[in-house]
Amino acid sequence: MIIKQFEDKPLAHYSYAIISEGKMALIDPSRDPKPYYELAEVHHAKISAVFETHPHADFVSSHLQIHKETGAPIYTSKLVGANYPHNTFDDGNEVILGKVTFKAINTPGHSPDSLTIIAEDESNKQVMFSGDTLFIGDVGRPDLREKAGNMRAKREELAKSMYNTMKNKFNHLPDSTIVYPAHGAGSLCGKNMSKDSSSTLGRERQENWAFKNLTEDQFVEHILKDQPFIPSYFGFNVDMNKEGADNFEIGIAKPTLHFKTENTFDPNDVLVIDVRSKDDFNKKHLAKSINIIAQTEDDKFETWLGAIVKPKEPFYVVLNSINDREDIMKRIAKIGYEKQVVSLITLNDTSLLSSEVLNVEDFKKQMDAYTLIDVRNTSEIEEGQIFEKAIPIPLNQLRDSKDEIPTDKSIVVYCAGGYRSATGRSIISNLTNEVAVYDLGADVKAFH
Incomplete structure (x- = not known):
C-alpha cells in the first residue's frame, strides 16, 4: 500500500492517494484534479475510487469531475443526500482495491454525515483517514452546519455526537493505527490543530484533549468555546460539494x-x-x-x-x-x-490612487491622535489587547461596520502580523473619505 499525502498550504488541506496493484483510491481531493492524474500516470495506476468523508465547507472538491473523466465511482455516506452519482458507504461497508480494504465508520460530530475511512493491507497495517473528525491535537468544530443550505443541525447536538464518536467509534483500533486528517494548523475547521501532518492513534489517545476523561457536559463546553469565525463561503461550499462542482x-x-x-x-x-x-x-x-x-x-x-x-x-x-x-x-x-x-x-498609470504610508515614529509619540481599529478575530482579541483603546472589528465584518468607525481622527488599522491590516485599511478607506486611513502593518510586532 502506497500512500501519498497532498497539501494545499493556503487552506491547510490534506488529500490522499492510496495505490495498490495498479489501482488508486483518492480521499477528499482538491478542486484541481491534475496532481492526482499526474501521480496515476507515474505509477501506471487506474483511479478506481473517490472517497468523500463529508461535504466540505472550506474548499470545493473535484470528486464529480474525477468521476466523469475516469469513471471512478464516488463513495460517501447516505446521510449526505448527495445529488451526484455515488455509492453509499457507511458502517459495515467495505471496498477492496488491489490488496487494500477500505472500511467505513460513521463518525458524526463535525457534521451529521462525517465518515472516517480505515484502510488495511495484507500485512494488517491499518491507516485511518479521519476527515474533519479527528485532527492532530484536536477534533473538528461542530458549528459549521447551522447556516449551510437547508441544514439546521444545532451545534450542541453535533458536539454531543462528537463526544460519542470519540468515546466509542475508535475503540477497536490499535494504537499503531496511523492517523491522516483532512486538515492541519491554520484551517478554520478546528481551533488548536498541530502542525504535524500525521500521527498515530496511540499518540492522540495520550495527547489529544478529546480523548481525555471528560463528562459530556465538559466536552461540549470545551469544543464550543473560542471557535474561529465562520467565513461566508462555508455554507456555499457545502451545498456545492453536495451537488458536485463543474469542470x-x-x-x-x-x-x-x-x-x-x-x-x-x-x-x-x-x-x-x-x-x-x-x-x-x-x-x-x-x-x-x-x-x-x-x-x-x-x-x-x-x-x-x-x-x-x-x-x-x-x-x-x-x-x-x-x-x-x-x-x-x-x-x-x-x-x-x-x-x-x-x-x-x-x-496602467491613469486615474489611479495611492495610499500614504504611516509614520510609525510619529504614531508612537502621539497615539491618542489616532483611532485604532483592531481587525483580528474575536478569539484573538479575547486573549489580549495590543492597544487598550482600540476598537475591535474582525476583518470579516468590516465591510458592514461603517457606523462603528469614528471619523474625528486619522485611523490606524492593525492585526497580529500585517497581512490582514492591509486588507482592513483598504476596506475602511472605501467606507470613509473624511480622514486618512493607515496600515500599521508588520510594525505591530514591536507593540506585542
Whole structure:
C-alpha cells in the first residue's frame, strides 16, 4: 500500500492517494484534479475510487469531475443526500482495491454525515483517514452546519455526537493505527490543530484533549468555546460539494482579461479585489478596490476572499501581471468563486490612487491622535489587547461596520502580523473619505 499525502498550504488541506496493484483510491481531493492524474500516470495506476468523508465547507472538491473523466465511482455516506452519482458507504461497508480494504465508520460530530475511512493491507497495517473528525491535537468544530443550505443541525447536538464518536467509534483500533486528517494548523475547521501532518492513534489517545476523561457536559463546553469565525463561503461550499462542482479547467479559463486597462467602469457599482502586494497597491490602485494579497502560499487569500466577498457577489480582480492569471484563478476556484469573476485587470498609470504610508515614529509619540481599529478575530482579541483603546472589528465584518468607525481622527488599522491590516485599511478607506486611513502593518510586532 502506497500512500501519498497532498497539501494545499493556503487552506491547510490534506488529500490522499492510496495505490495498490495498479489501482488508486483518492480521499477528499482538491478542486484541481491534475496532481492526482499526474501521480496515476507515474505509477501506471487506474483511479478506481473517490472517497468523500463529508461535504466540505472550506474548499470545493473535484470528486464529480474525477468521476466523469475516469469513471471512478464516488463513495460517501447516505446521510449526505448527495445529488451526484455515488455509492453509499457507511458502517459495515467495505471496498477492496488491489490488496487494500477500505472500511467505513460513521463518525458524526463535525457534521451529521462525517465518515472516517480505515484502510488495511495484507500485512494488517491499518491507516485511518479521519476527515474533519479527528485532527492532530484536536477534533473538528461542530458549528459549521447551522447556516449551510437547508441544514439546521444545532451545534450542541453535533458536539454531543462528537463526544460519542470519540468515546466509542475508535475503540477497536490499535494504537499503531496511523492517523491522516483532512486538515492541519491554520484551517478554520478546528481551533488548536498541530502542525504535524500525521500521527498515530496511540499518540492522540495520550495527547489529544478529546480523548481525555471528560463528562459530556465538559466536552461540549470545551469544543464550543473560542471557535474561529465562520467565513461566508462555508455554507456555499457545502451545498456545492453536495451537488458536485463543474469542470475546473473550463471554469478558470472563462473570465476575460483587460490588459493595461483604463478605468472604464464605476468601482462604486462593482466590487474590485486587488491581489497585488501591499507596496504595489499603495503605489497605485483603483478607487474603492480591496487589497487581499495573494503573492505566496503563506497568504491566506482563499480564506479571506471567501470571508469578505459573499457567495454569488460579482467582482473584478486586479493582477500584477498577465502571468499571474492562471495561478490566481486556480486559487479563486478552490472555493468555487470563479463564476463570480467578471474580468481580470492589469493597470496602467491613469486615474489611479495611492495610499500614504504611516509614520510609525510619529504614531508612537502621539497615539491618542489616532483611532485604532483592531481587525483580528474575536478569539484573538479575547486573549489580549495590543492597544487598550482600540476598537475591535474582525476583518470579516468590516465591510458592514461603517457606523462603528469614528471619523474625528486619522485611523490606524492593525492585526497580529500585517497581512490582514492591509486588507482592513483598504476596506475602511472605501467606507470613509473624511480622514486618512493607515496600515500599521508588520510594525505591530514591536507593540506585542
